[in-house]
Amino acid sequence: MIDPRAGVINERLKMIRRIIAVSSGKGGVGKSLVATTLALALARRGYKVGLFDLDFTSPSTHLILGVRDVQPKEEKGIVPPIVDGLAYMTLVYYSGDQATPLRGADVSNALIELLSVTQWGRLDFLIIDMPPGISDAVLDLVRFVKRIEFLIVTTSSLLAFETVKKQVSLLRDLKVPIIGIVENMKMNAARTIERETEKLGLKFLAGIPFDPQVEETIGDTAKLWNTTIANALKQIAETNVTLN
Amino acid sequence: MHEWALAEAIIAAAEKIAVKEKLREVKEVTIKVGELQQVEEDILRFALSQLKPSSFKNAEFHITKARTALRCRTCGNSWLFRRNKLDEATAEAIHFVPEVAHSYIKCPKCGSPDFEITEGRGVWLENIKGVR
Ligand SMILES: Nc1ncnc2c1ncn2[C@@H]1O[C@H](COP(=O)(O)OP(=O)(O)OP(=O)(O)O)[C@@H](O)[C@H]1O
Ligand SMILES: [Mg+2]
Ligand SMILES: [Zn+2]
Numbered sequence A: 001m002i003d004p005r006a007g008v009i010n011e012r013l014k015m016i017r018r019i020i021a022v023s024s025g026k027g028g029v030g031k032s033l034v035a036t037t038l039a040l041a042l043a044r045r046g047y048k049v050g051l052f053d054l055d056f057t058s059p060s061t062h063l064i065l066g067v068r069d070v071q072p073k074e075e076k077g078i079v080p081p082i083v084d085g086l087a088y089m090t091l092v093y094y095s096g097d098q099a100t101p102l103r104g105a106d107v108s109n110a111l112i113e114l115l116s117v118t119q120w121g122r123l124d125f126l127i128i129d130m131p132p133g134i135s136d137a138v139l140d141l142v143r144f145v146k147r148i149e150f151l152i153v154t155t156s157s158l159l160a161f162e163t164v165k166k167q168v169s170l171l172r173d174l175k176v177p178i179i180g181i182v183e184n185m186k187m188n189a190a191r192t193i194e195r196e197t198e199k200l201g202l203k204f205l206a207g208i209p210f211d212p213q214v215e216e217t218i219g220d221t222a223k224l225w226n227t228t229i230a231n232a233l234k235q236i237a238e239t240n241v242t243l244n
Numbered sequence B: 001m002h003e004w005a006l007a008e009a010i011i012a013a014a015e016k017i018a019v020k021e022k023l024r025e026v027k028e029v030t031i032k033v034g035e036l037q038q039v040e041e042d043i044l045r046f047a048l049s050q051l052k053p054s055s056f057k058n059a060e061f062h063i064t065k066a067r068t069a070l071r072c073r074t075c076g077n078s079w080l081f082r083r084n085k086l087d088e089a090t091a092e093a094i095h096f097v098p099e100v101a102h103s104y105i106k107c108p109k110c111g112s113p114d115f116e117i118t119e120g121r122g123v124w125l126e127n128i129k130g131v132r
Helices: A006-012 A031-044 A061-065 A104-117 A136-144 A158-173 A192-199 A228-239 B002-020 B041-051 B088-096 B098-104
Strands: A016-023 A049-053 A086-090 A123-129 A148-154 A178-186 A204-209 B025-034 B060-066 B069-072 B078-080 B115-119 B123-131
Touching: A006 A104, A006 A136, A006 B002, A016 A031, A016 A136, A031 A049, A031 A061, A031 A086, A031 A123, A031 A148, A031 A178, A031 A228, A049 A061, A061 A086, A104 A136, A104 B002, A104 B098, A136 A158, A148 A158, A158 A178, A158 A192, A178 A192, A178 A228, A192 A204, A204 A228, B002 B025, B002 B041, B002 B123, B025 B041, B041 B060, B088 B098, B098 B115
Parallel strands: A016 A123, A016 A148, A049 A086, A049 A123, A148 A178, A178 A204, B025 B060
Antiparallel strands: B025 B123, B069 B078, B069 B115
8 A cells, every 4th residue: 555645745845946944853943933034034025935834734824914804726746825915725724723732744645735735836935934843843854855954943042952952963864954043032242152162063044132022922923023033034044045 | 736746746656656666657556545535536647647657648546445443542442434524624633644544533432532553544556567
């Protein structure tokens, strides 16, 4: 017995120029906010951008975007609706507000299902918001998506950075490109993480300050656009996440 | 339709096997479809007929339905999935991503959502026959 789905995944993704997973060994470091804002920043530079929420059990990007009343279209698969200029896909379309308790094998199955039926069409960038940690979702993405690249988020805490180091070593073993590291929620000007990143031989993409206004921007991307976070990601979109 | 995406996956997988087994012509493809995903057989059949490559032109597609068995991890109870217990929107959500069953279905005995789908989740390619 053969599961036919996995074989079409790269076919589905072949018209996407760059596929970037925003990830971290740690939870709560700002992956969802960074992924969403990066997607918006790229879209507003004129690129065609998709955003895919892969945090099936605790999705957040729909809240950051303030998504309501949209559903994918069915057309030889599932066509993601356009939300704020992004082709946007999330399991929330199907799970609604219900809790979705999934074990590892279920996460893999849902991931394979969505990757094999979603028709993204032509995109310059697909940004993927990852669940925390380096287990099923990371391993499956690397297994199924040939051209995947990672952008890693950490906080200034060495507890977060320690998990990031493990993730970097895993990704290197798997020969997956790493675009660089973003240090989020910085409380001071210390450059420890920047130096540690350079020691790993990776690019330090930005230090994003802790911004107490962020909570008020949740669900309102016009407000989000005017934060220091957005400024940092506009910068990254201009210099480090480009098409050449 | 979503069945088209599945049909495309089935054809791609079947073609790969045909090449591996050096089949010049494929005569028979057997597909197993789990009840949980509620695949519309007619649409799937039509999509397969439209998408098949020339080496499949005389191929017959056998589609067999498999029941969906669920087993509760909390109390051990086993039961069968019944579509008619679900409302339209829920059934459709499960059709697209069977795992969202975990958002809507609970163990009928103890109410736990921690169950496993032991049989009949999705679509499987069971067998392919042809001539070399
Ligand atoms: N630079 C920042 N300044 C202030 N608050 C921030 C900043 N970045 C993120 N936050 C807040 O921190 C919390 C966690 O952010 P987010 O949900 O993006 O993290 P995450 O890494 O995706 O979490 P999870 O691991 O649960 O998916 C959110 O409440 C978010 O609004
Ligand atoms: Mg998140
Ligand atoms: Zn039970």
